[in-house]
Amino acid sequence: MLFPDYRPRRLRQTDAFRRMIRETQLGVDDLILPLFAKEGKDIKEPIPSMPGQFRFSVNKIVDEAKKAYESGIPAIMVFGLPDKKDPLGTRAYAKDGIVQKAVKEIKNKLPELALITDVCLCQYTDHGHCGVVEGHIIDNDATLDLLARTALSHVKAGADMVAPSDMMDGRVAEIRGILDDNNFSNIPIMSYAAKYCSAYYGPFREAADSAPQFGDRRTYQMDPANSREAIREAAMDAEEGADIIMVKPALPYLDIICRIRDEIDLPVAAYNVSGEYAMIKAAEKMGWVDGKKVMMETLTAIKRAGAEMILTYFALEAAEIINN
Template sequence: MVFPEYRPRRMRQNSAFRSLIRETHLSPAQFIYPIFVMPGKKVREEIPSMPGVFRLSVDQLAAEAKECLKLGINGVILFGLPEKKDAMGTGAHIKDGIIQRAIRELKNKAPELMVITDVCLCEYTDHGHCGCLINNSVDNDATLEILAKTALSHANAGADMVAPSDMMDGRVAEIRATLDENNFDNIPIMSYAVKYASAFYGPFRDAADCAPTFGDRRSYQMDPANSREALREATLDVDEGADILMVKPAVAYLDIISKLRDEFDLPIAAYHVSGEYAMIKAAAEKGWIDGDKVMEETLLSIKRAGADIIITYFAKDMARLLQK
């Protein structure tokens, strides 16, 4: 088909035509909203580097859950700021930890909301790394048991899904085995299968108070230069029992999302991370871009690349826009 017999503009001439042939659609039901939970009461503290995103105390979660459900957002992922930190991150798996209390509150006040928990130690260790240390180096195998105990504590509290983000080798298998042994074989694992050592995490580390006190995380998170390695990482997690594969960050790694979509038939999630969110917010506040339009275009690009699920701080904003 060539011009003038074929004219692609015929199907773009008005909104009815454009809607008729639109290939990619956004739905709040496919968004997951991240929530930061902190100690205290009546706390609703805006994060300076993430305008519109708040740290909340447990007593504020019910209102947040109801707002999400009203907007059609059916799932949240929780990140905790504990009262105390130590070298082993023991606050991650104690019965009355910040996340365990948050899970119970949400399942009590909004039982229909899907509660997903981040399984990692960086928020709970006094050194800020994602595992326990030996000679200032993260010990992979010693960390696995702690991660599995953390996932089990989340399941015991009522979590609907666990999401290990630590990037330790073998953690999906360890968590799956521990959950199954304790009669939680129905709890899915959304694995941060492909998590890059990214500069886009800066605002999150401020929000969750989890920046490393020394060094960095490049010895366990992936090199941004690598693409084929992503398939190896994802394959390992599939073989270990992951139910959903996640790519993080999203926008800077759309090619990786597409590769995983082509290679695997499991659901693919993408984490539209804090730095990607903050850049849009900052430029919109300056008046340099139309924030709503760039937000929508960005989320469409993630979906178009092949993500079934989008974890995004824009979940509520985009859901409101879709309701208009």
């Protein structure tokens, strides 16, 4: 159809028409709020590079989780900052680890809020890498058992879902196996399947104190130039037992979200990461953009690309706008 027979503007004339034909609807149910748990008491510590975000002690993280629950956000994801680190990240799978304590307390107070835990070692190792280090090599196979033990400890504490973010080959199968062997076959796995080695993670590494002490993570996180590899990664994780496939970061990889949505028959999540959040907040502070409008446009674009779930530090702000 061509002008003048077809006039697309006819359906843009009123707010009612625009709402009636809107193809993508962003809802509170699409959002997952990431939270940082830290050892101590009565701590609500600002994260300088992520304005409006904080590190919380266990008693304070419950209050923040309650805000999410009361906003209608269905789930949170918990990251931990341990009190001490070592080469094998033993506090990641300790029974009294920070994530384990936070999970127990949140589930005790808010049993209906879905609680997802990040499964990785980088916050817990003194070298800052996501796996066991031999020399300067990250040992993939030696790491798998530690990741599986971490996931199991989270589930025993009360986690409803685990999300391995390490990008070690074979970790989904290892985690699925240990959960099934311990009668947790009902616990789903959200796999960071296409996690790119991205410069957008900078603020998170400050927030979680997880920067590598040598080298970088290019030997296990994906090359930003690759697309077909993401499909192979997602397909492999699906075959190993993943229930949800995640793409991280979100905004620079909308094409990857779209491809995985089309080619992998599993729900798709996307992580609107710290750098994406920080850039909008910085531009808003300078008066260069309307922060709330850019936030909502960004989240809508991520959903339009095919993500059914969006992990975002904007979750509480976006929920307030949606609800009102």
